[in-house]
Amino acid sequence: xxxxxxxxxxxxMRQVLGKILKAAGHHVVGEADSAESAYQQMTKxxxxxxxxxxxxxGEGGLGLLVRxxxxxxxxxxxxxxxxxxxxxxxTALGLGAADFIVKxxxxxxxxQTIAGLVAPTA
Amino acid sequence: MALLRSxxxxxxxxxxxxxxxxxxxxxxxxxxxxxxxSLTKLTASELATPPAHVSLLPQPALSTVLATELSGxxxxxxxxxxxxxxxxxIVGLDEAASLALVDLLLxxxxxxxxxxxxxxxxxxxxxxxIALNQMVTAAARASGTSxxxxxxxxxxxxxxxxxxxxxxxxxxxxxxxxxSSAFSTTGHDVAGKMCLVFHxxxxx
Numbered sequence: 001x002x003x004x005x006x007x008x009x010x011x012x013m014r015q016v017l018g019k020i021l022k023a024a025g026h027h028v029v030g031e032a033d034s035a036e037s038a039y040q041q042m043t044k045x046x047x048x049x050x051x052x053x054x055x056x057x058g059e060g061g062l063g064l065l066v067r068x069x070x071x072x073x074x075x076x077x078x079x080x081x082x083x084x085x086x087x088x089x090x091t092a093l094g095l096g097a098a099d100f101i102v103k104x105x106x107x108x109x110x111x112q113t114i115a116g117l118v119a120p121t122a
Numbered sequence: 123m124a125l126l127r128s129x130x131x132x133x134x135x136x137x138x139x140x141x142x143x144x145x146x147x148x149x150x151x152x153x154x155x156x157x158x159x160s161l162t163k164l165t166a167s168e169l170a171t172p173p174a175h176v177s178l179l180p181q182p183a184l185s186t187v188l189a190t191e192l193s194g195x196x197x198x199x200x201x202x203x204x205x206x207x208x209x210x211x212i213v214g215l216d217e218a219a220s221l222a223l224v225d226l227l228l229x230x231x232x233x234x235x236x237x238x239x240x241x242x243x244x245x246x247x248x249x250x251x252i253a254l255n256q257m258v259t260a261a262a263r264a265s266g267t268s269x270x271x272x273x274x275x276x277x278x279x280x281x282x283x284x285x286x287x288x289x290x291x292x293x294x295x296x297x298x299x300x301x302s303s304a305f306s307t308t309g310h311d312v313a314g315k316m317c318l319v320f321h322x323x324x325x326x
Contacts, residue, residue: 009273012227012245055273082248082255087268103252104163 002118005045006031007038007061008053008080013103017051017080017110024111033057035064047075048118051110052097054081054088065095076117080105152264154303156256157316161305164249165226168308177300180324184298185288188212191302192280192315196220197238199250200283201274203258206267207299207320208292211257213250214280215314220246222311232310238278247276250316257318261301287319297324 004026008014014031021028029045032038034056042050054061061079068074076098081088084102092100099113154174162169179187192198195214202210215223224235224242227249235242251274258269277283302317 010244010248010251011241012248015241055271057273082252083271084255084259085262085268103255104160106163 002026002048002114003029003046004114005029005038005041005047005050005075007033007035007050007056007064009033009056010053013053013080020107020110021051021114023107024114026114035059035061035067038064039067042075049076049078049114051080052077054079054083054092062091062095065092065097069096078113078117080110152260153257153301153318154316156260157253157303158305160253160256161249164252165223165307165310165312167226167310167312169305170308171303171305174301174303177302178322178324179298179300181291181296181298181321184300184319185284187300188284188288188317188319189281191300191317192284195280195315197246197276197278198280198283199247199254199274199276200287201251201254202272202287203269205269206262206265207322208295209298209318209320210287211254211316211318212287213253213314213316215246215312219312219314223249223314226307226310226312243276247274250274250276253316254318257301257316261318261320292321295321295323297322 004021006014006017006028008017018028029047030041032041036058038050052061052064065077077096079092079097079100080103082103089100098117101109101113151174154171158169158171192214194216196217197220198212198214200210200212220238221235224245225232227245255271258271262268275283299320299322300317302315304313304315306313
């Protein structure tokens with residue numbers, strides 16, 4: 001089970017992701033509708049993992065990845081975005097995102113990706 | 123320097139897509155197929171989409187053509203983009219289709235949604251955002267260029283939103299390429315229209 005912060009400016013998408021994550025037994029510790037709000041909440045909530053939208057008001061998801069880049073003990077980040085062009089995917093992964101899921105997704109993809117990241121290593 | 127890069131990318135887009143109608147049609151097919159595919163996945167419904175229609179027209183005619191194309195539409199989500207060529211995308215629905223689509227997206231029984239609250243508007247905007255981004259990604263792949271997309275804007279004042287989008291043509295452009303299509307779901311009252319508009323230079 002992982003402690004997860006959902007970052008997306010769409011209320012609908014936060015609700016969809018929240019249901020999928022809770023159904024898989026994860027603990028959604030918080031939700032943020034902007035990168036700025038996410039950064040503030042991270043300090044307080046100490047999530048293991050963040051699902052991060054890219055196009056949001058303000059600095060956007062890439063801005064948060066830049067802030068986290070190189071930080072010790074940073075949470076893992078899975079980008080979940082409607083943007084699916086190769087250039088943007090490469091940029092996000094280059095900034096330390098652990099994976100990139102293009103919307104629309106199915107629940108299984110989200111659950112398997114997270115399971116692969118938070119599973120204890122032998 | 124940035125302007126030069128922007129012009130270079132636009133030239134790439136025009137030579138790859140604007141120069142040949144067959145390439146444009148292929149791009150339109152890929153774009154609408156991608157948009158429709160995402161809607162199918164989001165609504166878990168079979169979706170029908172007629173072949174996309176592609177037209178090139180002078181900039182001043184754009185607002186009139188779009189108003190005609192979107193007649194009967196009462197809710198639209200628009201999304202601007204730049205890169206390969208500046209432009210915008212639109213997904214439009216009439217009132218009944220908007221309510222029916224919200225039922226599908228939120229897993230409600232048919233007819234349960236009677237008005238568009240914040241959650242319903244967010245669902246419609248995000249769904250259109252996903253479909254439009256899929257269309258733009260397909261257009262980028264087909265034209266060998268890339269696009270940067272902006273935040274989607276959902277609204278019920280269709281004529282105002284269209285006026286905002288078509289008020290001024292981006293510098294260096296005088297024509298518009300419209301890729302338009304429609305969609306409808308089998309067994310549900312969801313039918314709508316989607317289109318991409320690319321601003322281009324007619325002299326290219």
